[in-house]
Amino acid sequence: MPVAPAHSLEALIQALRRLPGVGAKSAARMAYHLLQxxxxxALQLSQALVQAVDHMRHCERCHTFTEAPICAICQNPQxxxxxxxxxxxxxxxxxxxxxxxxxxxxxxxMGRISPLDGIGPxxxxxxxxxxxxxxxxxxxxxxxxxxxxxxEMTAHVMAQALKARGLRATRLARGVPVGSELEYVDxxxxxxxxxxxx
Amino acid sequence: MPVAPAHSLEALIQALRRLPGVGAKSAARMAYHLLQxxxxxALQLSQALVQAVDHMRHCERCHTFTEAPICAICQNPQxxxxxxxxxxxxxxxxxxxxxxxxxxxxxxxMGRISPLDGIGPxxxxxxxxxxxxxxxxxxxxxxxxxxxxxxEMTAHVMAQALKARGLRATRLARGVPVGSELEYVDxxxxxxxxxxxx
Numbered sequence: 329m330p331v332a333p334a335h336s337l338e339a340l341i342q343a344l345r346r347l348p349g350v351g352a353k354s355a356a357r358m359a360y361h362l363l364q365x366x367x368x369x370a371l372q373l374s375q376a377l378v379q380a381v382d383h384m385r386h387c388e389r390c391h392t393f394t395e396a397p398i399c400a401i402c403q404n405p406q407x408x409x410x411x412x413x414x415x416x417x418x419x420x421x422x423x424x425x426x427x428x429x430x431x432x433x434x435x436x437x438m439g440r441i442s443p444l445d446g447i448g449p450x451x452x453x454x455x456x457x458x459x460x461x462x463x464x465x466x467x468x469x470x471x472x473x474x475x476x477x478x479x480e481m482t483a484h485v486m487a488q489a490l491k492a493r494g495l496r497a498t499r500l501a502r503g504v505p506v507g508s509e510l511e512y513v514d515x516x517x518x519x520x521x522x523x524x525x526x
Numbered sequence: 527m528p529v530a531p532a533h534s535l536e537a538l539i540q541a542l543r544r545l546p547g548v549g550a551k552s553a554a555r556m557a558y559h560l561l562q563x564x565x566x567x568a569l570q571l572s573q574a575l576v577q578a579v580d581h582m583r584h585c586e587r588c589h590t591f592t593e594a595p596i597c598a599i600c601q602n603p604q605x606x607x608x609x610x611x612x613x614x615x616x617x618x619x620x621x622x623x624x625x626x627x628x629x630x631x632x633x634x635x636m637g638r639i640s641p642l643d644g645i646g647p648x649x650x651x652x653x654x655x656x657x658x659x660x661x662x663x664x665x666x667x668x669x670x671x672x673x674x675x676x677x678e679m680t681a682h683v684m685a686q687a688l689k690a691r692g693l694r695a696t697r698l699a700r701g702v703p704v705g706s707e708l709e710y711v712d713x714x715x716x717x718x719x720x721x722x723x724x
Binding site: 335336342343344347348349354356357358359360361362366369371373374375377378379381382393395417422438439 | 561571574
């Protein structure tokens, strides 16, 4: 006698596996949890997914996620339009905003240059960034991509292209993190902090 | 000028946080990933959630998830109805099935006794288990709850109640895991394996 599998449970587990960082066991645990203890949560998540897919688009100026054609930050006349901060993701933008230390505008790459994944400068919208930075108002482009190999490469390529257009490109300072003890900081960071001492 | 937040993105992140093991940062990463790279996946997950909530119910005999009134295992006449294996979750049941070493039927508690969470024997359906085990066919109830403090307590309580009804209750053997080196096995496990040597 063939065993009839629980099709809709299997389908849910497979769908959950498409979430980043979720493997087979986590997906099963999530599915069991939702069905056993949080069916409201499951329906709420279902709706939120459809709503977000329907309503979220990219800001025409900075490319971050927004529901309007232009995002709230780009629309805000109190932001300093002479500084443009380039970040990899909306999460990085959010981290930058939480510091409260930056009053300028953003350009969100929605990725990084990654030859292994076949993502080059043009896939990242380098041309769009150059056009955006050439609006005559922007005086400085602050490259705040991550300090990973791919983020550094991305910053390097962007800096070259911006400078070739006569635009000023700066990079977030590398150095010792606030609150850390030198003994536990990696050597590359200390070496950078020493070379860039001020 | 007030900043209009990206409502549907925020709602999606909040909904994703209801998944077990997903915090604020993971939820944001999942939401960005779905919107940026996998909108099909988002819609598929949305549908799978609704389908599963609509169709999955509990088996009337063993309480596991199923789309039919009685699950495929309980319906299978080739399973040995004299042995009933009690597990905490469908995931544990699946692990037991993967061994291929058990041909009996199951009773899935869908939880464990957990005084801290206010889950007592009656919330777990102890009465339902006793009725199920008293069908005149079941000769042995194998308690295969987890070997955690809560799982052990659950097994203990079930064993007492089953024995009070004159039913035979056994427990999976505790001992040294297959393939492990004694040097790296915890002392409690070795002590148990020694006491229960055969």
